Amino acid sequence: MSRLFDNSVIEEIDREKNRWHKQVYQPAEGVEKVFETLSGIPVEPLYTPADTAGMDYLNDLGFPGEEPYVRGVHPTMYRGRTWTLRQLAGFGPPEETNMRYKFLLKEGATGINGVFDYPTLRGFDSTDPFARADAGRGGVAIDTIEDMRILFDGISIDKISSSLVTCQPICNITVQSMYFANAQMRNVPLDKLTGTSQNDFLMETVITVAPEILPPKFSFKLSCDAIEYCTKHVPRWNPISFAGYNYREAGCSAAQEVAFVIANATACSEELIRRGLDVDSFAPRLSFFLSAHSDFFEEIAKYRAARRIWFRIMKERFGAKDPRSLRLRFHVQTAGVALTAQQPLNNISRAAYHALSAVLGGAQSVHIDGYDEALCTPTELSSLTALRTNQILQLETRVTHTIDPLGGSYFVETLTNKVEEETLRLLDEIDGMGGIVKAGETGWIHKEISNSAYEYQQAIESGKMPIVGVNCYQMEEKELPMELFEVPETLQIQEQKLKKIRNERNGAQVQDALDAVAQCCEKDGNLMEVIVEAVKTRATQGEISGALRSSYGTWEPPLF
Amino acid sequence: MKKKIRIVVARLGMDAHWRGSIVVARALRDAGMEVIYLGNQMPENIVATAIQEDADIVGLSTLSGNHMVLAPEVVRILREKGMDEVKVILGGTIPPDDIPRLKKKGIAEIFGPGTSLKKIIDSVSGYN
Numbered sequence: 001m002s003r004l005f006d007n008s009v010i011e012e013i014d015r016e017k018n019r020w021h022k023q024v025y026q027p028a029e030g031v032e033k034v035f036e037t038l039s040g041i042p043v044e045p046l047y048t049p050a051d052t053a054g055m056d057y058l059n060d061l062g063f064p065g066e067e068p069y070v071r072g073v074h075p076t077m078y079r080g081r082t083w084t085l086r087q088l089a090g091f092g093p094p095e096e097t098n099m100r101y102k103f104l105l106k107e108g109a110t111g112i113n114g115v116f117d118y119p120t121l122r123g124f125d126s127t128d129p130f131a132r133a134d135a136g137r138g139g140v141a142i143d144t145i146e147d148m149r150i151l152f153d154g155i156s157i158d159k160i161s162s163s164l165v166t167c168q169p170i171c172n173i174t175v176q177s178m179y180f181a182n183a184q185m186r187n188v189p190l191d192k193l194t195g196t197s198q199n200d201f202l203m204e205t206v207i208t209v210a211p212e213i214l215p216p217k218f219s220f221k222l223s224c225d226a227i228e229y230c231t232k233h234v235p236r237w238n239p240i241s242f243a244g245y246n247y248r249e250a251g252c253s254a255a256q257e258v259a260f261v262i263a264n265a266t267a268c269s270e271e272l273i274r275r276g277l278d279v280d281s282f283a284p285r286l287s288f289f290l291s292a293h294s295d296f297f298e299e300i301a302k303y304r305a306a307r308r309i310w311f312r313i314m315k316e317r318f319g320a321k322d323p324r325s326l327r328l329r330f331h332v333q334t335a336g337v338a339l340t341a342q343q344p345l346n347n348i349s350r351a352a353y354h355a356l357s358a359v360l361g362g363a364q365s366v367h368i369d370g371y372d373e374a375l376c377t378p379t380e381l382s383s384l385t386a387l388r389t390n391q392i393l394q395l396e397t398r399v400t401h402t403i404d405p406l407g408g409s410y411f412v413e414t415l416t417n418k419v420e421e422e423t424l425r426l427l428d429e430i431d432g433m434g435g436i437v438k439a440g441e442t443g444w445i446h447k448e449i450s451n452s453a454y455e456y457q458q459a460i461e462s463g464k465m466p467i468v469g470v471n472c473y474q475m476e477e478k479e480l481p482m483e484l485f486e487v488p489e490t491l492q493i494q495e496q497k498l499k500k501i502r503n504e505r506n507g508a509q510v511q512d513a514l515d516a517v518a519q520c521c522e523k524d525g526n527l528m529e530v531i532v533e534a535v536k537t538r539a540t541q542g543e544i545s546g547a548l549r550s551s552y553g554t555w556e557p558p559l560f
Numbered sequence: 561m562k563k564k565i566r567i568v569v570a571r572l573g574m575d576a577h578w579r580g581s582i583v584v585a586r587a588l589r590d591a592g593m594e595v596i597y598l599g600n601q602m603p604e605n606i607v608a609t610a611i612q613e614d615a616d617i618v619g620l621s622t623l624s625g626n627h628m629v630l631a632p633e634v635v636r637i638l639r640e641k642g643m644d645e646v647k648v649i650l651g652g653t654i655p656p657d658d659i660p661r662l663k664k665k666g667i668a669e670i671f672g673p674g675t676s677l678k679k680i681i682d683s684v685s686g687y688n
Contacts (some may be wrong), residue, residue: 095676131573131574132629133626144678250578341673342673374674457677458677461676469674484657557580558596
């Protein structure tokens with residue numbers, strides 16, 4: 001046992017605290033006010049050793065790089081290697097995004113973070129009638145392997161790690177395959193590739209639903225196919241990044257965000273073990289993507305709690321032995337939903353506070369939002385300002401010098417325990433429903449998230465949650481203090497390329513490849529094995545996704 | 561008794577953000593209106609539903625940037641079908657410069673990020 005305090009000392013502190021609260025604090029407070037975190041956890045005026053008296057230091061906190069990893073996943077944390085500066089980028093045709101990637105790398109970004117447009121994420125070609133107004137919006141348009149070649153042209157994919165924000169498994173299974181096939185065509189062996197894909201079935205079926213989505217169990221299958229493929233062929237790739245960030249953006253509380261990513265990761269682990277893989281063969285490459293929202297201390301507590309919960313599940317439930325399986329590694333994006341369209345330059349300071357919480361919580365890589373993101377895709381200036389904010393945090397503030405600097409704070413430790421407690425309660429509830437896939441199918445997750453989103457909006461509405469520039473300190477704004485981004489012409493460019501490719505390619509070969517995809521669905525084989533080959537025939541993303549939709553059918557999410 | 565306001569709420573095209581449309585749809589329902597929530601649709605289908613449901617208002621939501629193409633199409637097809645009374649309103653990340661252009665094309669109201677639910681409810685109630 002490594003209790004932090006002696007029982008008799010704790011009793012004395014507790015007694016004294018009660019005295020202070022009654023005799024000193026309350027008379028000074030006047031009218032009693034209610035304080036709580038953004039997710040509704042009550043917050044006391046002061047925390048003392050009495051609040052953390054039940055904790056066992058070695059068991060509950062430990063040391064960086066050691067179990068239970070609460071204080072950090074690496075032994076040296078930022079003293080050894082600072083977080084990756086991974087600024088999100090993607091818009092228009094791949095020719096344009098390739099230039100933005102190169103610009104960010106030249107300015108000191110240390111990894112690529114590529115986002116895809118709405119049609120690509122949903123598995124539609126730019127020329128699909130449903131996609132006609134959305135090509136190039138929200139990300140880069142990818143229709144064939146030729147677009148992937150252009151996107152990474154002149155970028156050393158054997159040296160630079162690429163995060164591909166292929167949110168939906170239906171997108172990932174093809175776009176990721178294009179990335180791998182393109183690497184093979186550039187003579188870069190798959191085992192040299194480093195990076196991450198998002199590949200999260202909740203993104204497809206709950207969070208960013210769009211037309212013609214696959215039923216949850218098939219979307220989940222595609223996600224597991226990609227993990228299995230990477231475990232066997234692309235060992236340094238993180239084949240999934242559980243997208244808690246996006247769950248949070250849709251409305252989740254902090255505990256829901258952690259509970260849903262962990263329930264998802266648990267379900268994937270169970271499925272891969274069922275397929276015959278050893279937990280330590282894939283678990284080291286499961287990665288997480290979390291939000292940095294506005295409640296500074298709650299966010300720090302959230303990251304720390306997530307690490308402890310994941311460690312215990314991996315160790316106790318799955319019997320993982322490789323220390324890398326036990327470490328929850330995560331990328332952070334600052335909360336887009338917390339940005340305001342009003343007085344947009346205020347978003348620079350907002351996002352900086354958000355990023356600071358991510359770093360004090362031990363993130364492995366951080367994207368800071370552009371100040372214009374409540375209005376448009378970030379301009380070059382707003383992307384650069386965000387990158388510089390990240391660099392200032394990393395180089396000037398010296399927060400990197402000590403590991404887990406808030407560890408031992410009575411408040412942060414208490415909050416970590418509270419977030420953990422609520423997360424475990426939700427995990428139990430999900431287990432009781434038969435797991436996360438079932439919880440998606442029944443609409444339970446949709447309902448949970450939409451209830452939280454509604455409460456959040458009501459809190460802004462009532463003024464209980466002040467948002468500067470929105471419900472307080474509003475200003476009459478005649479003109480925006482900046483330029484807005486215009487998405488470059490995309491549809492025409494993609495249309496021309498597709499037309500040329502359709503003329504040039506071998507139609508019979510393409511048909512064989514699509515038949516192979518359909519047969520693989522029927523046989524319940526691993527689809528990535530087949531699709532990595534299919535994309536080489538220059539079959540389009542829409543054609544391959546169409547084959548998946550014909551085999552699996554589509555699903556209407558129970559949203560309202 | 562006044563007839564309940566009927567409003568069709570849809571997300572335009574491929575836009576993937578449902579948070580705003582759902583929160584607004586719930587607020588309108590809580591305010592006593594009949595809300596028909598469509599999810600993602602293209603203009604033709606949105607109009608078809610509006611006709612079938614005898615809607616007073618069509619509420620569109622988009623954060624993808626497709627509003628300049630798709631929102632005016634909804635108005636145009638409604639008018640072509642003789643639905644002159646149906647008002648079209650729009651919410652989402654709409655750059656300020658686009659607002660006058662959209663109004664010119666017949667979008668009655670545009671609600672940007674940070675708009676209060678009360679403002680939307682008041683505006684929608686005013687139509688009946």
